Amino acid sequence: xxxxxxxxxxxxxxxxxxxxxxxxxxxxxxxxxxxxxxxxxxxxxxxxxxxxxxxxxxxxxxxxxxxxxxxxxxxxxxxxxxxxxxxxxxxxxxxxxxxxxxxxxxxxxxxxxxxxxxxxxxxxxxxxxxxxxxxxxxxxxxxxxxxxxxxxxxxxxxxxxxxxxxxxxxxxxxxxxxxxxxxxxxxxxxxxxxxxxxxxxxxxxxxxxxxxxxxxxxxxxxxxxxxxxxxxxxxxxxxxxxxxxxxxxxxxxxxxxxxxxxxxxxxxxxxxxxxxxxxxxxxxxxxxxxxxxxxxxxxxxxxxxxxxxxxxxxxxxxxxxxxxxxxxxxxxxxxxxxxxxxxxxxxxxxxxxxxxxxxxxxxxxxxxxxxxxxxxxxxxxxxxxxxxxxxxxxxxxxxxxxxxxxxxxxxxxxxxxxxx
Amino acid sequence: xxxxxxxxxxxxxxxxxxxxxxxxxxxxxxxxxxxxxxxxxxxxxxxxxxxxxxxxxxxxxxxxxxxxxxxxxxxxxxxxxxxxxxxxxxxxxxxxxxxxxxxxxxxxxxxxxxxxxxxxxxxxxxxxxxxxxxxxxxxxxxxxxxxxxxxxxxxxxxxxxx
Numbered sequence: 001x002x003x004x005x006x007x008x009x010x011x012x013x014x015x016x017x018x019x020x021x022x023x024x025x026x027x028x029x030x031x032x033x034x035x036x037x038x039x040x041x042x043x044x045x046x047x048x049x050x051x052x053x054x055x056x057x058x059x060x061x062x063x064x065x066x067x068x069x070x071x072x073x074x075x076x077x078x079x080x081x082x083x084x085x086x087x088x089x090x091x092x093x094x095x096x097x098x099x100x101x102x103x104x105x106x107x108x109x110x111x112x113x114x115x116x117x118x119x120x121x122x123x124x125x126x127x128x129x130x131x132x133x134x135x136x137x138x139x140x141x142x143x144x145x146x147x148x149x150x151x152x153x154x155x156x157x158x159x160x161x162x163x164x165x166x167x168x169x170x171x172x173x174x175x176x177x178x179x180x181x182x183x184x185x186x187x188x189x190x191x192x193x194x195x196x197x198x199x200x201x202x203x204x205x206x207x208x209x210x211x212x213x214x215x216x217x218x219x220x221x222x223x224x225x226x227x228x229x230x231x232x233x234x235x236x237x238x239x240x241x242x243x244x245x246x247x248x249x250x251x252x253x254x255x256x257x258x259x260x261x262x263x264x265x266x267x268x269x270x271x272x273x274x275x276x277x278x279x280x281x282x283x284x285x286x287x288x289x290x291x292x293x294x295x296x297x298x299x300x301x302x303x304x305x306x307x308x309x310x311x312x313x314x315x316x317x318x319x320x321x322x323x324x325x326x327x328x329x330x331x332x333x334x335x336x337x338x339x340x341x342x343x344x345x346x347x348x349x350x351x352x353x354x355x356x357x358x359x360x361x362x363x364x365x366x367x368x369x370x371x372x373x374x375x376x377x378x379x380x381x382x383x384x385x386x387x388x389x390x391x392x393x394x395x396x397x398x399x400x401x402x403x404x405x406x407x408x409x410x411x412x413x414x415x416x417x418x419x420x
Numbered sequence: 421x422x423x424x425x426x427x428x429x430x431x432x433x434x435x436x437x438x439x440x441x442x443x444x445x446x447x448x449x450x451x452x453x454x455x456x457x458x459x460x461x462x463x464x465x466x467x468x469x470x471x472x473x474x475x476x477x478x479x480x481x482x483x484x485x486x487x488x489x490x491x492x493x494x495x496x497x498x499x500x501x502x503x504x505x506x507x508x509x510x511x512x513x514x515x516x517x518x519x520x521x522x523x524x525x526x527x528x529x530x531x532x533x534x535x536x537x538x539x540x541x542x543x544x545x546x547x548x549x550x551x552x553x554x555x556x557x558x559x560x561x562x563x564x565x566x567x568x569x570x571x572x573x574x575x576x577x578x579x580x581x582x
Binding site: 355357367 | 424427437459460462482485486544
């Protein structure tokens with residue numbers, strides 16, 4: 001039996017979502033591509049950036065730029081204060097206990113690698129086991145394979161069914177005294193499935209096993225409360241939640257972060273250095289060697305401000321309505337198969353068309369001004385499960401419209417016409 | 421930018437639907453595998469070389485319409501060619517799809533293969549057309565595997581990322 005967990009909370013959505021008003025906040029959306037209005041449906045790959053984020057980054061570069069944490073001068077203090085201010089915003093956004101539990105990283109890939117090196121290489125030994133799911137993005141799979149290969153540990157996989165839902169009974173059967181870590185995505189980038197991560201954490205914790213949640217596709221859509229989830233790590237990519245590339249967060253429980261090894265060595269992460277030995281700084285600095293992406297992380301803080309200014313329940317309701325509408329219209333087209341039919345999905349619509357390769361779909365849609373992703377979505381095991389080399393994926397954000405879903409449908413029909 | 425119909429010409433659509441020489445060649449004495457790790461396209465080229473001549477050539481694999489049609493027409497084009505002639509065709513095709521050869525102005529042996537000239541306007545698709553040719557070339561030269569990871573700047577420009 002699959003545990004159901006109420007993850008989509010759209011109740012309390014206020015007035016109707018004013019999508020045209022919201023679109024004005026995103027300058028990039030106002031352009032034409034190949035003579036057609038841009039229809040941006042590749043949000044799961046990277047979301048667009050609202051004006052206040054652009055302006056915040058620009059203000060930093062114009063007025064505040066300096067290195068952080070090391071200057072006694074005015075600009076360095078302003079830059080440090082803006083950077084640490086962004087960390088406070090992250091802390092409140094995900095409801096961490098303390099800001100020092102929020103490590104700034106380049107994105108989920110770096111976050112997972114940090115945990116692999118800092119936690120995995122220290123606490124996973126020969127014969128131990130690491131659990132991932134069948135629907136993981138390569139960023140939450142390959143680092144664990146590398147670890148298991150290095151340590152002689154075993155990678156175990158939670159299987160999914162053909163709807164794209166994890167089989168939690170199988171998960172229970174995988175857990176044992178050798179399990180050292182569970183790594184699972186909050187939302188699948190390839191299928192849209194919202195995984196019952198709170199339930200997964202609870203089951204793993206019964207055996208004392210810590211859980212890392214890849215939140216790359218979770219944070220842009222769902223309200224994240226790391227204390228409520230009780231996850232041990234939660235990884236976020238800023239560029240998927242309306243912030244610049246190069247921004248991101250690894251949340252970790254302080255007691256875990258403190259006992260982990262550092263990841264990158266260098267400046268800022270040390271307390272004292274002599275040729276005999278170095279001692280390391282306290283968290284979060286221990287994991288932030290070198291000069292970080294200051295402007296991008298300040299931009300992430302501004303993106304959080306922007307999201308906090310929205311009615312997020314209404315935003316999610318709008319996305320869910322778009323997903324349902326687009327799913328209904330696309331599945332009505334003959335020869336189309338939707339890949340990913342979980343009961344709880346974020347606004348990801350992946351599909352294949354009989355006899356037509358997704359890359360050809362992507363090229364023809366691009367000529368219509370429509371941006372989608374065609375490929376394996378860095379989730380080749382998911383493609384293998386469904387027996388397809390690749391899929392076409394439309395992913396919606398709260399600034400997308402019903403008219404854009406209609407454009408998608410019309411363009412897909414054109415693809416089928418071209419290929420006769 | 422050319423029109424879509426110039427990329428998806430009828431000949432290409434036809435070869436996609438009914439690829440020629442689309443089977444394993446039991447008598448092959450050369451095989452090479454072509455792989456595009458970015459998009460997952462994969463094909464195997466089988467070749468029977470005899471006294472420096474490509475007597476038979478075939479392919480199997482999965483890919484988009486452009487790569488499938490390109491593979492199909494590649495097998496037709498190189499069958500019966502000497503190693504030198506096949507090398508020259510590979511070079512001309514490669515230069516055409518990367519924009520280094522003006523197939524209308526400069527002398528060449530491309531013939532019907534000129535219909536692939538349009539892909540140079542679609543940087544993300546150049547590698548789709550050239551992968552079968554790189555794989556054929558690898559078989560010709562007795563190499564085992566061709567991938568689009570290290571096939572020169574034209575292909576790295578065409579990278580698709582997630």
